[in-house]
Amino acid sequence: MLKSELAALPETLKGSLREYRVVEGADLLARVDGFYKWQDARRREGYWPYGRSTDTGPRAVCDVADDAGLASEGVNFGSQDYLGLSGHPAIREAAHAAIDRYGVHSAGSAAFMGNTGHSIALEKKISEFLGMERVVLYPTGYAAGAGVIKGLVRSGDYVVMDALAHACLQDGAASATKNVYLFRHLEIESARRWLAQIRAKDTTNGILVVTEGLFSMDSDTPDIMAMQDLCHEFNATLMVDVAHDLGCLGEDGRGHIGMQKMLGKVDIVMGSFSKTFASNGGFVACPSRSVQQYLRYFSTPGTFSNALSPIQAAVALKAFEIVDSAEGRKLRQSLMANILALRSGLKKRGLEVYGDPSAIVAVKMGTEATARLVSRQLIDLGLVANMVEYPAVPKGAARFRLQVMANHTNLQIQAAIACMKAGHEIAALELEEILQPEMRAVA
Numbered sequence: 001m002l003k004s005e006l007a008a009l010p011e012t013l014k015g016s017l018r019e020y021r022v023v024e025g026a027d028l029l030a031r032v033d034g035f036y037k038w039q040d041a042r043r044r045e046g047y048w049p050y051g052r053s054t055d056t057g058p059r060a061v062c063d064v065a066d067d068a069g070l071a072s073e074g075v076n077f078g079s080q081d082y083l084g085l086s087g088h089p090a091i092r093e094a095a096h097a098a099i100d101r102y103g104v105h106s107a108g109s110a111a112f113m114g115n116t117g118h119s120i121a122l123e124k125k126i127s128e129f130l131g132m133e134r135v136v137l138y139p140t141g142y143a144a145g146a147g148v149i150k151g152l153v154r155s156g157d158y159v160v161m162d163a164l165a166h167a168c169l170q171d172g173a174a175s176a177t178k179n180v181y182l183f184r185h186l187e188i189e190s191a192r193r194w195l196a197q198i199r200a201k202d203t204t205n206g207i208l209v210v211t212e213g214l215f216s217m218d219s220d221t222p223d224i225m226a227m228q229d230l231c232h233e234f235n236a237t238l239m240v241d242v243a244h245d246l247g248c249l250g251e252d253g254r255g256h257i258g259m260q261k262m263l264g265k266v267d268i269v270m271g272s273f274s275k276t277f278a279s280n281g282g283f284v285a286c287p288s289r290s291v292q293q294y295l296r297y298f299s300t301p302g303t304f305s306n307a308l309s310p311i312q313a314a315v316a317l318k319a320f321e322i323v324d325s326a327e328g329r330k331l332r333q334s335l336m337a338n339i340l341a342l343r344s345g346l347k348k349r350g351l352e353v354y355g356d357p358s359a360i361v362a363v364k365m366g367t368e369a370t371a372r373l374v375s376r377q378l379i380d381l382g383l384v385a386n387m388v389e390y391p392a393v394p395k396g397a398a399r400f401r402l403q404v405m406a407n408h409t410n411l412q413i414q415a416a417i418a419c420m421k422a423g424h425e426i427a428a429l430e431l432e433e434i435l436q437p438e439m440r441a442v443a
Contacts, residue, residue: 008435012042013369016390043068046376049387052078058086060408064384074384075412075419077402082248082359083331084407085278085319094318095311102310110137111297114307122317123283129324130254131264132285134292136299137308141243141272143301144282146172148239148270151299152291153177153208160194161210162186164217166241169210185215186222188230195234207236213256214245217393217401219355219362221245221256228266239268247276247323248335248359275359277319279312335359335406338413342404345417351424354399361402362388363420371398373427374420383419 015038025031042048043066051067058079065071085091098118108114115137123135138144149172153159159173163182173180181198183190191209198207209231211222224240231238245255254263269285284299286292297303308316322328339357346353346363354362365371368389375387389398402416 009369010045010434011038012045012047013372013434016368016395018390018395021391042372047372049375052384058405060084060405060412062384064379072379074379074382075408075415076384077404077408077416078384078386079405080275080403081278081405082276082335082403083323083328084405085276085322088278088322090322091278091315091318094314098310098314104309104311106307106309108307109303109305110307111303116310116313118310118313118317119308122313122320125317125320125324126283126285129320130257130269130285132269133287134285134289136284136286136292136295136302137313138282138284138299138302139305139308140280141274141282142168143305144270144272144284145169145241145243146175147299147301148268148284148295149173149208149210150176150301151295152237153206156204157206157208158198158202159208159210160191160198160236162191162212162215162222164215165210165212166216166243169241173208173210185218186220188223188226191227192230195230195236199234203235207231207234209236209238211238211240212244213240213242214249214358214360215355216244216360217354217362217388217399219353219358219360221356224257224260224262224266228262231267237267239270240266241270243270243272243282244275244360245358246271247319247328248332251329251332253323253328253332273312273316273319276323277316279308279315279319281308281312281316331406335404338404338406338408341410341413342402342416345414346420349417349421351420359404361404363400363402365398365400365424367396368398369431370424370427371400373430374400374423377423377426378419381419381422383416383423385416385420 020035023031039048052064054062054064056062058081060076062076063073102116106114119137123137126135138147145166145168153176155177157177158179159177160181160183161169161173162185164185181194183194211227214221228238242255242257247253249255250258252258257263257266271283273279273281284295342361343353343357352364365374371387371389378385385400385402388401
């Protein structure tokens with residue numbers, strides 16, 4: 001979009017969180033007012049699609065309410081429940097049984113009697129599932145990502161991470177050391193240059209290299225074997241975040257680590273239960289009991305937080321059992337069929353999607369103005385989907401992240417395709433009308 005066209009847009013269709021990330025003023029509370037005014041203007045005009053709630057849970061069709069309370073219903077491609085396990089009868093039964101046995105609260109950190117028998121069994125199940133020696137549980141996936149870095153990295157050490165690594169990984173790195181280096185997304189040679197530069201001047205301190213099994217905004221994956229070999233070459237440690245691919249991708253559900261034949265060969269594997277395993281919580285799988293025990297007592301987001309509730313531990317354990325079964329294999333087959341149908345249908349309708357097939361089908365919008373105009377249309381059209389803009393993605397690279405579930409029907413897939421196409425067409429006409437005076441002036 002030309003600068004003159006951008007200037008012609010109303011304030012609600014331009015600007016981003018970038019303008020409010022750093023605010024000034026002595027009054028810490030008053031200085032955030034500018035952000036709220038901009039946000040609320042977007043809300044009043046229907047361009048604020050965040051903070052929604054549901055009364056029905058992450059079903060394939062669900063009721064939603066925006067953060068002003070306006071209710072609607074639509075086909076749901078906005079929830080992270082890739083195998084549709086959140087409503088599975090065995091999952092519900094496991095949750096009820098855990099309540100009957102333990103109550104609802106862990107009542108302590110893992111260091112102070114917050115674990116239950118389900119927690120111990122879950123650690124064992126994950127270690128076997130990944131071919132790793134030991135596992136540490138965390139109350140959230142975010143805590144696991146930030147916590148493993150804070151637990152292992154000290155101020156003299158280095159973190160070399162993919163530039164698109166999740167915010168929890170970046171926050172953990174920033175809180176652990178000033179020596180944080182970002183390599184170009186998926187580029188092995190970019191990572192190599194940083195490692196060579198570090199080791200040329202420092203052979204004493206540690207280096208943690210951080211990447212993800214599947215990047216959730218672009219639906220792409222690194223060469224994990226090449227990353228691990230690179231770490232061996234420079235005496236560094238590799239950590240892979242498998243939050244979005246573990247359980248839901250690969251014939252056996254081991255995600256990209258399994259598909260790339262790296263099971264049990266990656267130094268550290270970190271993941272979350274919240275995408276596929278029907279629960280809050282996260283884990284770190286490591287190669288020894290010594291690492292497990294060190295993290296348990298020196299990884300502050302785990303040490304100083306309540307442990308997973310009995311319900312969460314029981315649900316995640318049952319979810320792993322389903323994932324690691326013939327039923328799980330069938331669910332993954334259904335999920336992949338839905339993914340391929342959605343990607344193919346969107347492309348046939350002229351819409352561009354990012355990356356490789358995964359439960360995340362990111363649909364390119366480009367400008368924030370286009371994405372916001374589309375977002376205002378989708379609820380009326382009957383589609384629940386999440387718009388993503390800066391800072392989650394770069395400026396000018398806004399998109400919709402459609403999150404596919406195994407229990408979506410073909411009719412629901414086709415409805416999503418039709419809604420995205422119609423929303424984009426209507427938005428294009430609206431944008432043209434907004435910019436008409438500017439376009440006539442240029443002509």
